[in-house]
Amino acid sequence: MPDNKHRIALFGYEKLAVDIADSLNSIRNDVIVLDSNEENIRQAEKLGFETAVVDYSRDQELRDAGIGSDIDTVFCLLPDDAENIFLVISVRSIDPVVRIVSIADSPDSIPKFLAAGADKVIDPYEISGLKIWRMLRKPIISQVMERTLMSELDLNMAQVPITRESFLDGRAIGDLRLRDFYDLVLLGMVDRTLGDEFIFRTRGLRHCLNAGDILVIIGPRAEIDRLKRDLDNRLPIESLPKLKKSAGDGSPFDHSDTTRD
Amino acid sequence: MISKKVVRLCYYLDDSPRYRQVKQFFYRLLSDPHSRVRTYFDATMIVLVIVSVSLLIYQIKQDLGWFGNAFEIFIVTVFITEYLLRAWVYNDSRAIIIERFERAEFMHANFRIAPALGEVINQKWRYASSPLAIIDLLAILPSFRGVRVLRIFLLFRLFKLFRYASSVNEFAKVLAEKRFELATLGLFAGFIVIASSTAIYVLEAGLPESRIDTFFDAVYWSLVTISTVGYGDIIPQTPEGRFVAMALIVSGIGVISFFTSIIVSSFAEKLRTLREHRVFAELRRAHDFTVVCGYGRVGEVVVEKLAAENAYFLILDKDPDKVELARASGYLALQGDASSNDMLERLRIQEAVRAIVCTTGDDVVNVFITLTARYLNKEVLIIARANKRESAEKLRLAGANHVVVSFESVGRVVNAYVDQPVAFDALYGILSGNKDVGTDAVVVPPDSLADGKSIDAIDFPHYRLVLFGVVVPSGRVSDLYTSVFELEKQQFHFHPPGDFVVRSNDILVLFGDDFSLNHFKDKLGKSGL
Numbered sequence: 001m002p003d004n005k006h007r008i009a010l011f012g013y014e015k016l017a018v019d020i021a022d023s024l025n026s027i028r029n030d031v032i033v034l035d036s037n038e039e040n041i042r043q044a045e046k047l048g049f050e051t052a053v054v055d056y057s058r059d060q061e062l063r064d065a066g067i068g069s070d071i072d073t074v075f076c077l078l079p080d081d082a083e084n085i086f087l088v089i090s091v092r093s094i095d096p097v098v099r100i101v102s103i104a105d106s107p108d109s110i111p112k113f114l115a116a117g118a119d120k121v122i123d124p125y126e127i128s129g130l131k132i133w134r135m136l137r138k139p140i141i142s143q144v145m146e147r148t149l150m151s152e153l154d155l156n157m158a159q160v161p162i163t164r165e166s167f168l169d170g171r172a173i174g175d176l177r178l179r180d181f182y183d184l185v186l187l188g189m190v191d192r193t194l195g196d197e198f199i200f201r202t203r204g205l206r207h208c209l210n211a212g213d214i215l216v217i218i219g220p221r222a223e224i225d226r227l228k229r230d231l232d233n234r235l236p237i238e239s240l241p242k243l244k245k246s247a248g249d250g251s252p253f254d255h256s257d258t259t260r261d
Numbered sequence: 262m263i264s265k266k267v268v269r270l271c272y273y274l275d276d277s278p279r280y281r282q283v284k285q286f287f288y289r290l291l292s293d294p295h296s297r298v299r300t301y302f303d304a305t306m307i308v309l310v311i312v313s314v315s316l317l318i319y320q321i322k323q324d325l326g327w328f329g330n331a332f333e334i335f336i337v338t339v340f341i342t343e344y345l346l347r348a349w350v351y352n353d354s355r356a357i358i359i360e361r362f363e364r365a366e367f368m369h370a371n372f373r374i375a376p377a378l379g380e381v382i383n384q385k386w387r388y389a390s391s392p393l394a395i396i397d398l399l400a401i402l403p404s405f406r407g408v409r410v411l412r413i414f415l416l417f418r419l420f421k422l423f424r425y426a427s428s429v430n431e432f433a434k435v436l437a438e439k440r441f442e443l444a445t446l447g448l449f450a451g452f453i454v455i456a457s458s459t460a461i462y463v464l465e466a467g468l469p470e471s472r473i474d475t476f477f478d479a480v481y482w483s484l485v486t487i488s489t490v491g492y493g494d495i496i497p498q499t500p501e502g503r504f505v506a507m508a509l510i511v512s513g514i515g516v517i518s519f520f521t522s523i524i525v526s527s528f529a530e531k532l533r534t535l536r537e538h539r540v541f542a543e544l545r546r547a548h549d550f551t552v553v554c555g556y557g558r559v560g561e562v563v564v565e566k567l568a569a570e571n572a573y574f575l576i577l578d579k580d581p582d583k584v585e586l587a588r589a590s591g592y593l594a595l596q597g598d599a600s601s602n603d604m605l606e607r608l609r610i611q612e613a614v615r616a617i618v619c620t621t622g623d624d625v626v627n628v629f630i631t632l633t634a635r636y637l638n639k640e641v642l643i644i645a646r647a648n649k650r651e652s653a654e655k656l657r658l659a660g661a662n663h664v665v666v667s668f669e670s671v672g673r674v675v676n677a678y679v680d681q682p683v684a685f686d687a688l689y690g691i692l693s694g695n696k697d698v699g700t701d702a703v704v705v706p707p708d709s710l711a712d713g714k715s716i717d718a719i720d721f722p723h724y725r726l727v728l729f730g731v732v733v734p735s736g737r738v739s740d741l742y743t744s745v746f747e748l749e750k751q752q753f754h755f756h757p758p759g760d761f762v763v764r765s766n767d768i769l770v771l772f773g774d775d776f777s778l779n780h781f782k783d784k785l786g787k788s789g790l
Contacts, residue, residue: 008679016671018668019668019669019672020668020672020676023669023672101678106558122674122678124668125562126558126693127670127671128562128620128671129558129560129563129565130692131665132559132563132644133567135663136618136642136644137570140732140768141700141701143753144730144770147747147748147753155744155746157684157688159683183744184756185756186727187684187727187772188687200698201772202773202774202777203774214683216688219756220744
């Protein structure tokens with residue numbers, strides 16, 4: 001899991017990029033907007049972004065802008081697929097480890113982007129289309145997701161890396177009783193010994209977790225932070241306080257042994 | 262005196278619900294283009310006609326005895342009844358008389374029965390003189406076997422099939438639309454035939470070796486030649502006659518090709534309407550379908566998901582290329598303007614449409630479609646895509662239930678990805694339903710295995726499911742110990758504790774693979790939302 005302190009470069013400042021830049025800028029202030037068009041740059045400057053005019057066909061200018069040095073993530077948001085692919089290749093040739101995220105205008109281009117070295121390709125139309133489909137066919141799910149994970153409210157999805165010698169290190173996911181200790185829903189994990197694929201929680205009950213594996217959880221920010229802290233501090237499981245809470249609708253508090261988590 | 266009785270009878274009929282019901286029934290049976298009984302009736306009639314024609318053909322040389330006669334009488338009875346019933350349901354005669362009578366009352370004039378009856382007869386005559394009615398009448402005639410020529414009216418019985426097969430009607434309509442071209446061609450061909458007949462008659466009729474004796478022979482020869490059929494039973498004998506034949510052959514090719522091209526081109530033009538008819542016919546059977554307006558990239562994604570679920574949907578786009586594309590994928594698609602009242606009404610927006618999705622790339626168009634649809638149906642679910650953030654509010658004002666701001670949702674997704682790439686991939690896969698793990702909302706039916714049980718007792722891990730939370734009616738549960746999120750009229754309790762008791766009609770929001778979700782839903786005895 002990369003730390004939160006990285007610089008993000010946004011290439012292209014057109015309609016889509018404006019929104020992405022806005023939402024990125026609301027949570028961090030290390031975003032730099034790069035564009036070859038001075039008019040766009042002026043627009044971005046007005047909104048308080050750090051900016052630079054860059055001709056992205058020249059490697060030297062890319063280097064000067066920070067590619068290969070302090071930039072950790074590059075967003076390719078140019079309006080044209082061909083330009084974006086060119087940019088992806090240029091950036092990848094300068095820095096083999098930088099994270100590159102690109103948008104694709106046509107789904108046919110997605111494999112080309114991946115071949116050019118992009119880590120993640122986002123199809124903006126697919127995102128909107130799927131959202132509409134959810135509203136249409138799964139109205140409750142859609143409402144719940146909009147109100148929780150997709151909103152600014154205090155319910156987050158997070159990935160938590162397992163630290164060496166923490167209480168999760170060496171345990172099978174089926175034996176975990178995470179919900180006894182934290183107000184968190186465990187969705188699944190990535191087991192590094194099996195690859196980078198996400199494994200849903202109920203699939204990998206017998207998997208042994210090791211340091212470096214990643215848990216994907218949903219919960220309030222404070223609970224997520226508490227879990228991370230406890231893992232970092234290598235607290236033994238015995239010392240964790242059991243969660244005591246009741247639904248408060250008059251049912252007796254009952255902790256039967258059928259609970260598995 | 263008579264007139265009073267007639268008027269009284271008309272009022273009596275007008276008041277009688279039974280009379281109306283009966284007439285309505287026969288209207289649906291015979292004429293209503295949308296009714297279902299009519300299709301069955303038509304199919305029966307087609308079978309009857311074919312059987313009767315086959316029997317008549319057979320009887321030309323063989324005798325079927327009493328069976329043939331009995332069947333013929335039966336058929337004719339059916340035909341006559343049908344003819345009279347059609348004349349009856351064609352219009353409402355009583356309405357004409359009542360209207361005239363009331364008008365006369367109002368003006369304090371004397372009501373005279375004669376003109377009113379004249380109008381009634383006039384209306385019925387309009388029916389009787391329509392081509393299909395004439396065919397119906399002529400189809401009855403072949404029964405009178407005494408007159409040999411009447412046998413040819415057998416053909417009219419075949420023509421009767423036109424009435425029952427609507428696609429044949431389309432063919433006739435296509436030809437009717439090309440009246441002008443066909444008339445021109447007919448005139449041209451007629452002129453050539455007359456000219457060449459005259460020429461060949463003048464040149465060869467007197468010759469002993471020629472087989473042209475009468476002018477009728479000459480016309481017959483000309484027609485056989487110009488149509489490029491050329492039987493060869495009559496051949497021009499003189500060089501002059503052959504010249505006429507050569508000229509006729511050349512112009513014949515012209516006439517035939519011209520005729521073919523008229524037919525072909527008119528069908529090509531009509532193809533779209535024919536296809537539209539098919540789409541509408543298919544929609545007539547559908548209920549609760551979704552109309553997707555705009556088959557752009559977003560529309561494509563929505564449609565793809567809907568198709569995967571076998572949901573009923575229709576694509577509407579102004580661009581013929583896009584419509585063609587949708588059809589090529591096997592989807593039901595229409596070219597048309599979704600913001601026109603007419604189009605939406607033809608889709609039966611009031612009764613049959615469950616949801617309308619506006620996914621065009623133009624916010625102005627989306628607002629207009631939303632407004633039109635909302636005006637026509639207060640209940641229908643409208644989901645609109647806003648390409649600009651400013652448009653979202655306008656779409657809501659226009660009546661959209663939900664608005665998806667394209668780039669806003671992308672921004673959020675990208676944002677999540679920067680911090681939590683793995684978690685983001687996982688959740689996004691689950692929500693899009695593209696991975697084998699999905700999410701579903703399951704309503705708890707009363708008295709099911711989950712009703713009144715605690716979360717621990719239901720034991721979700723046993724079903725290989727992960728409980729994300731429970732949606733309950735607002736105020737049912739105090740929210741002291743769980744994270745609560747307000748929805749419309751409901752509350753979402755995130756990750757309720759093990760002793761949280763589930764009641765009927767609560768909604769469980771679950772993660773799991775499709776198999777586990779379906780298994781659990783089966784167990785509850787109720788399908789998910």
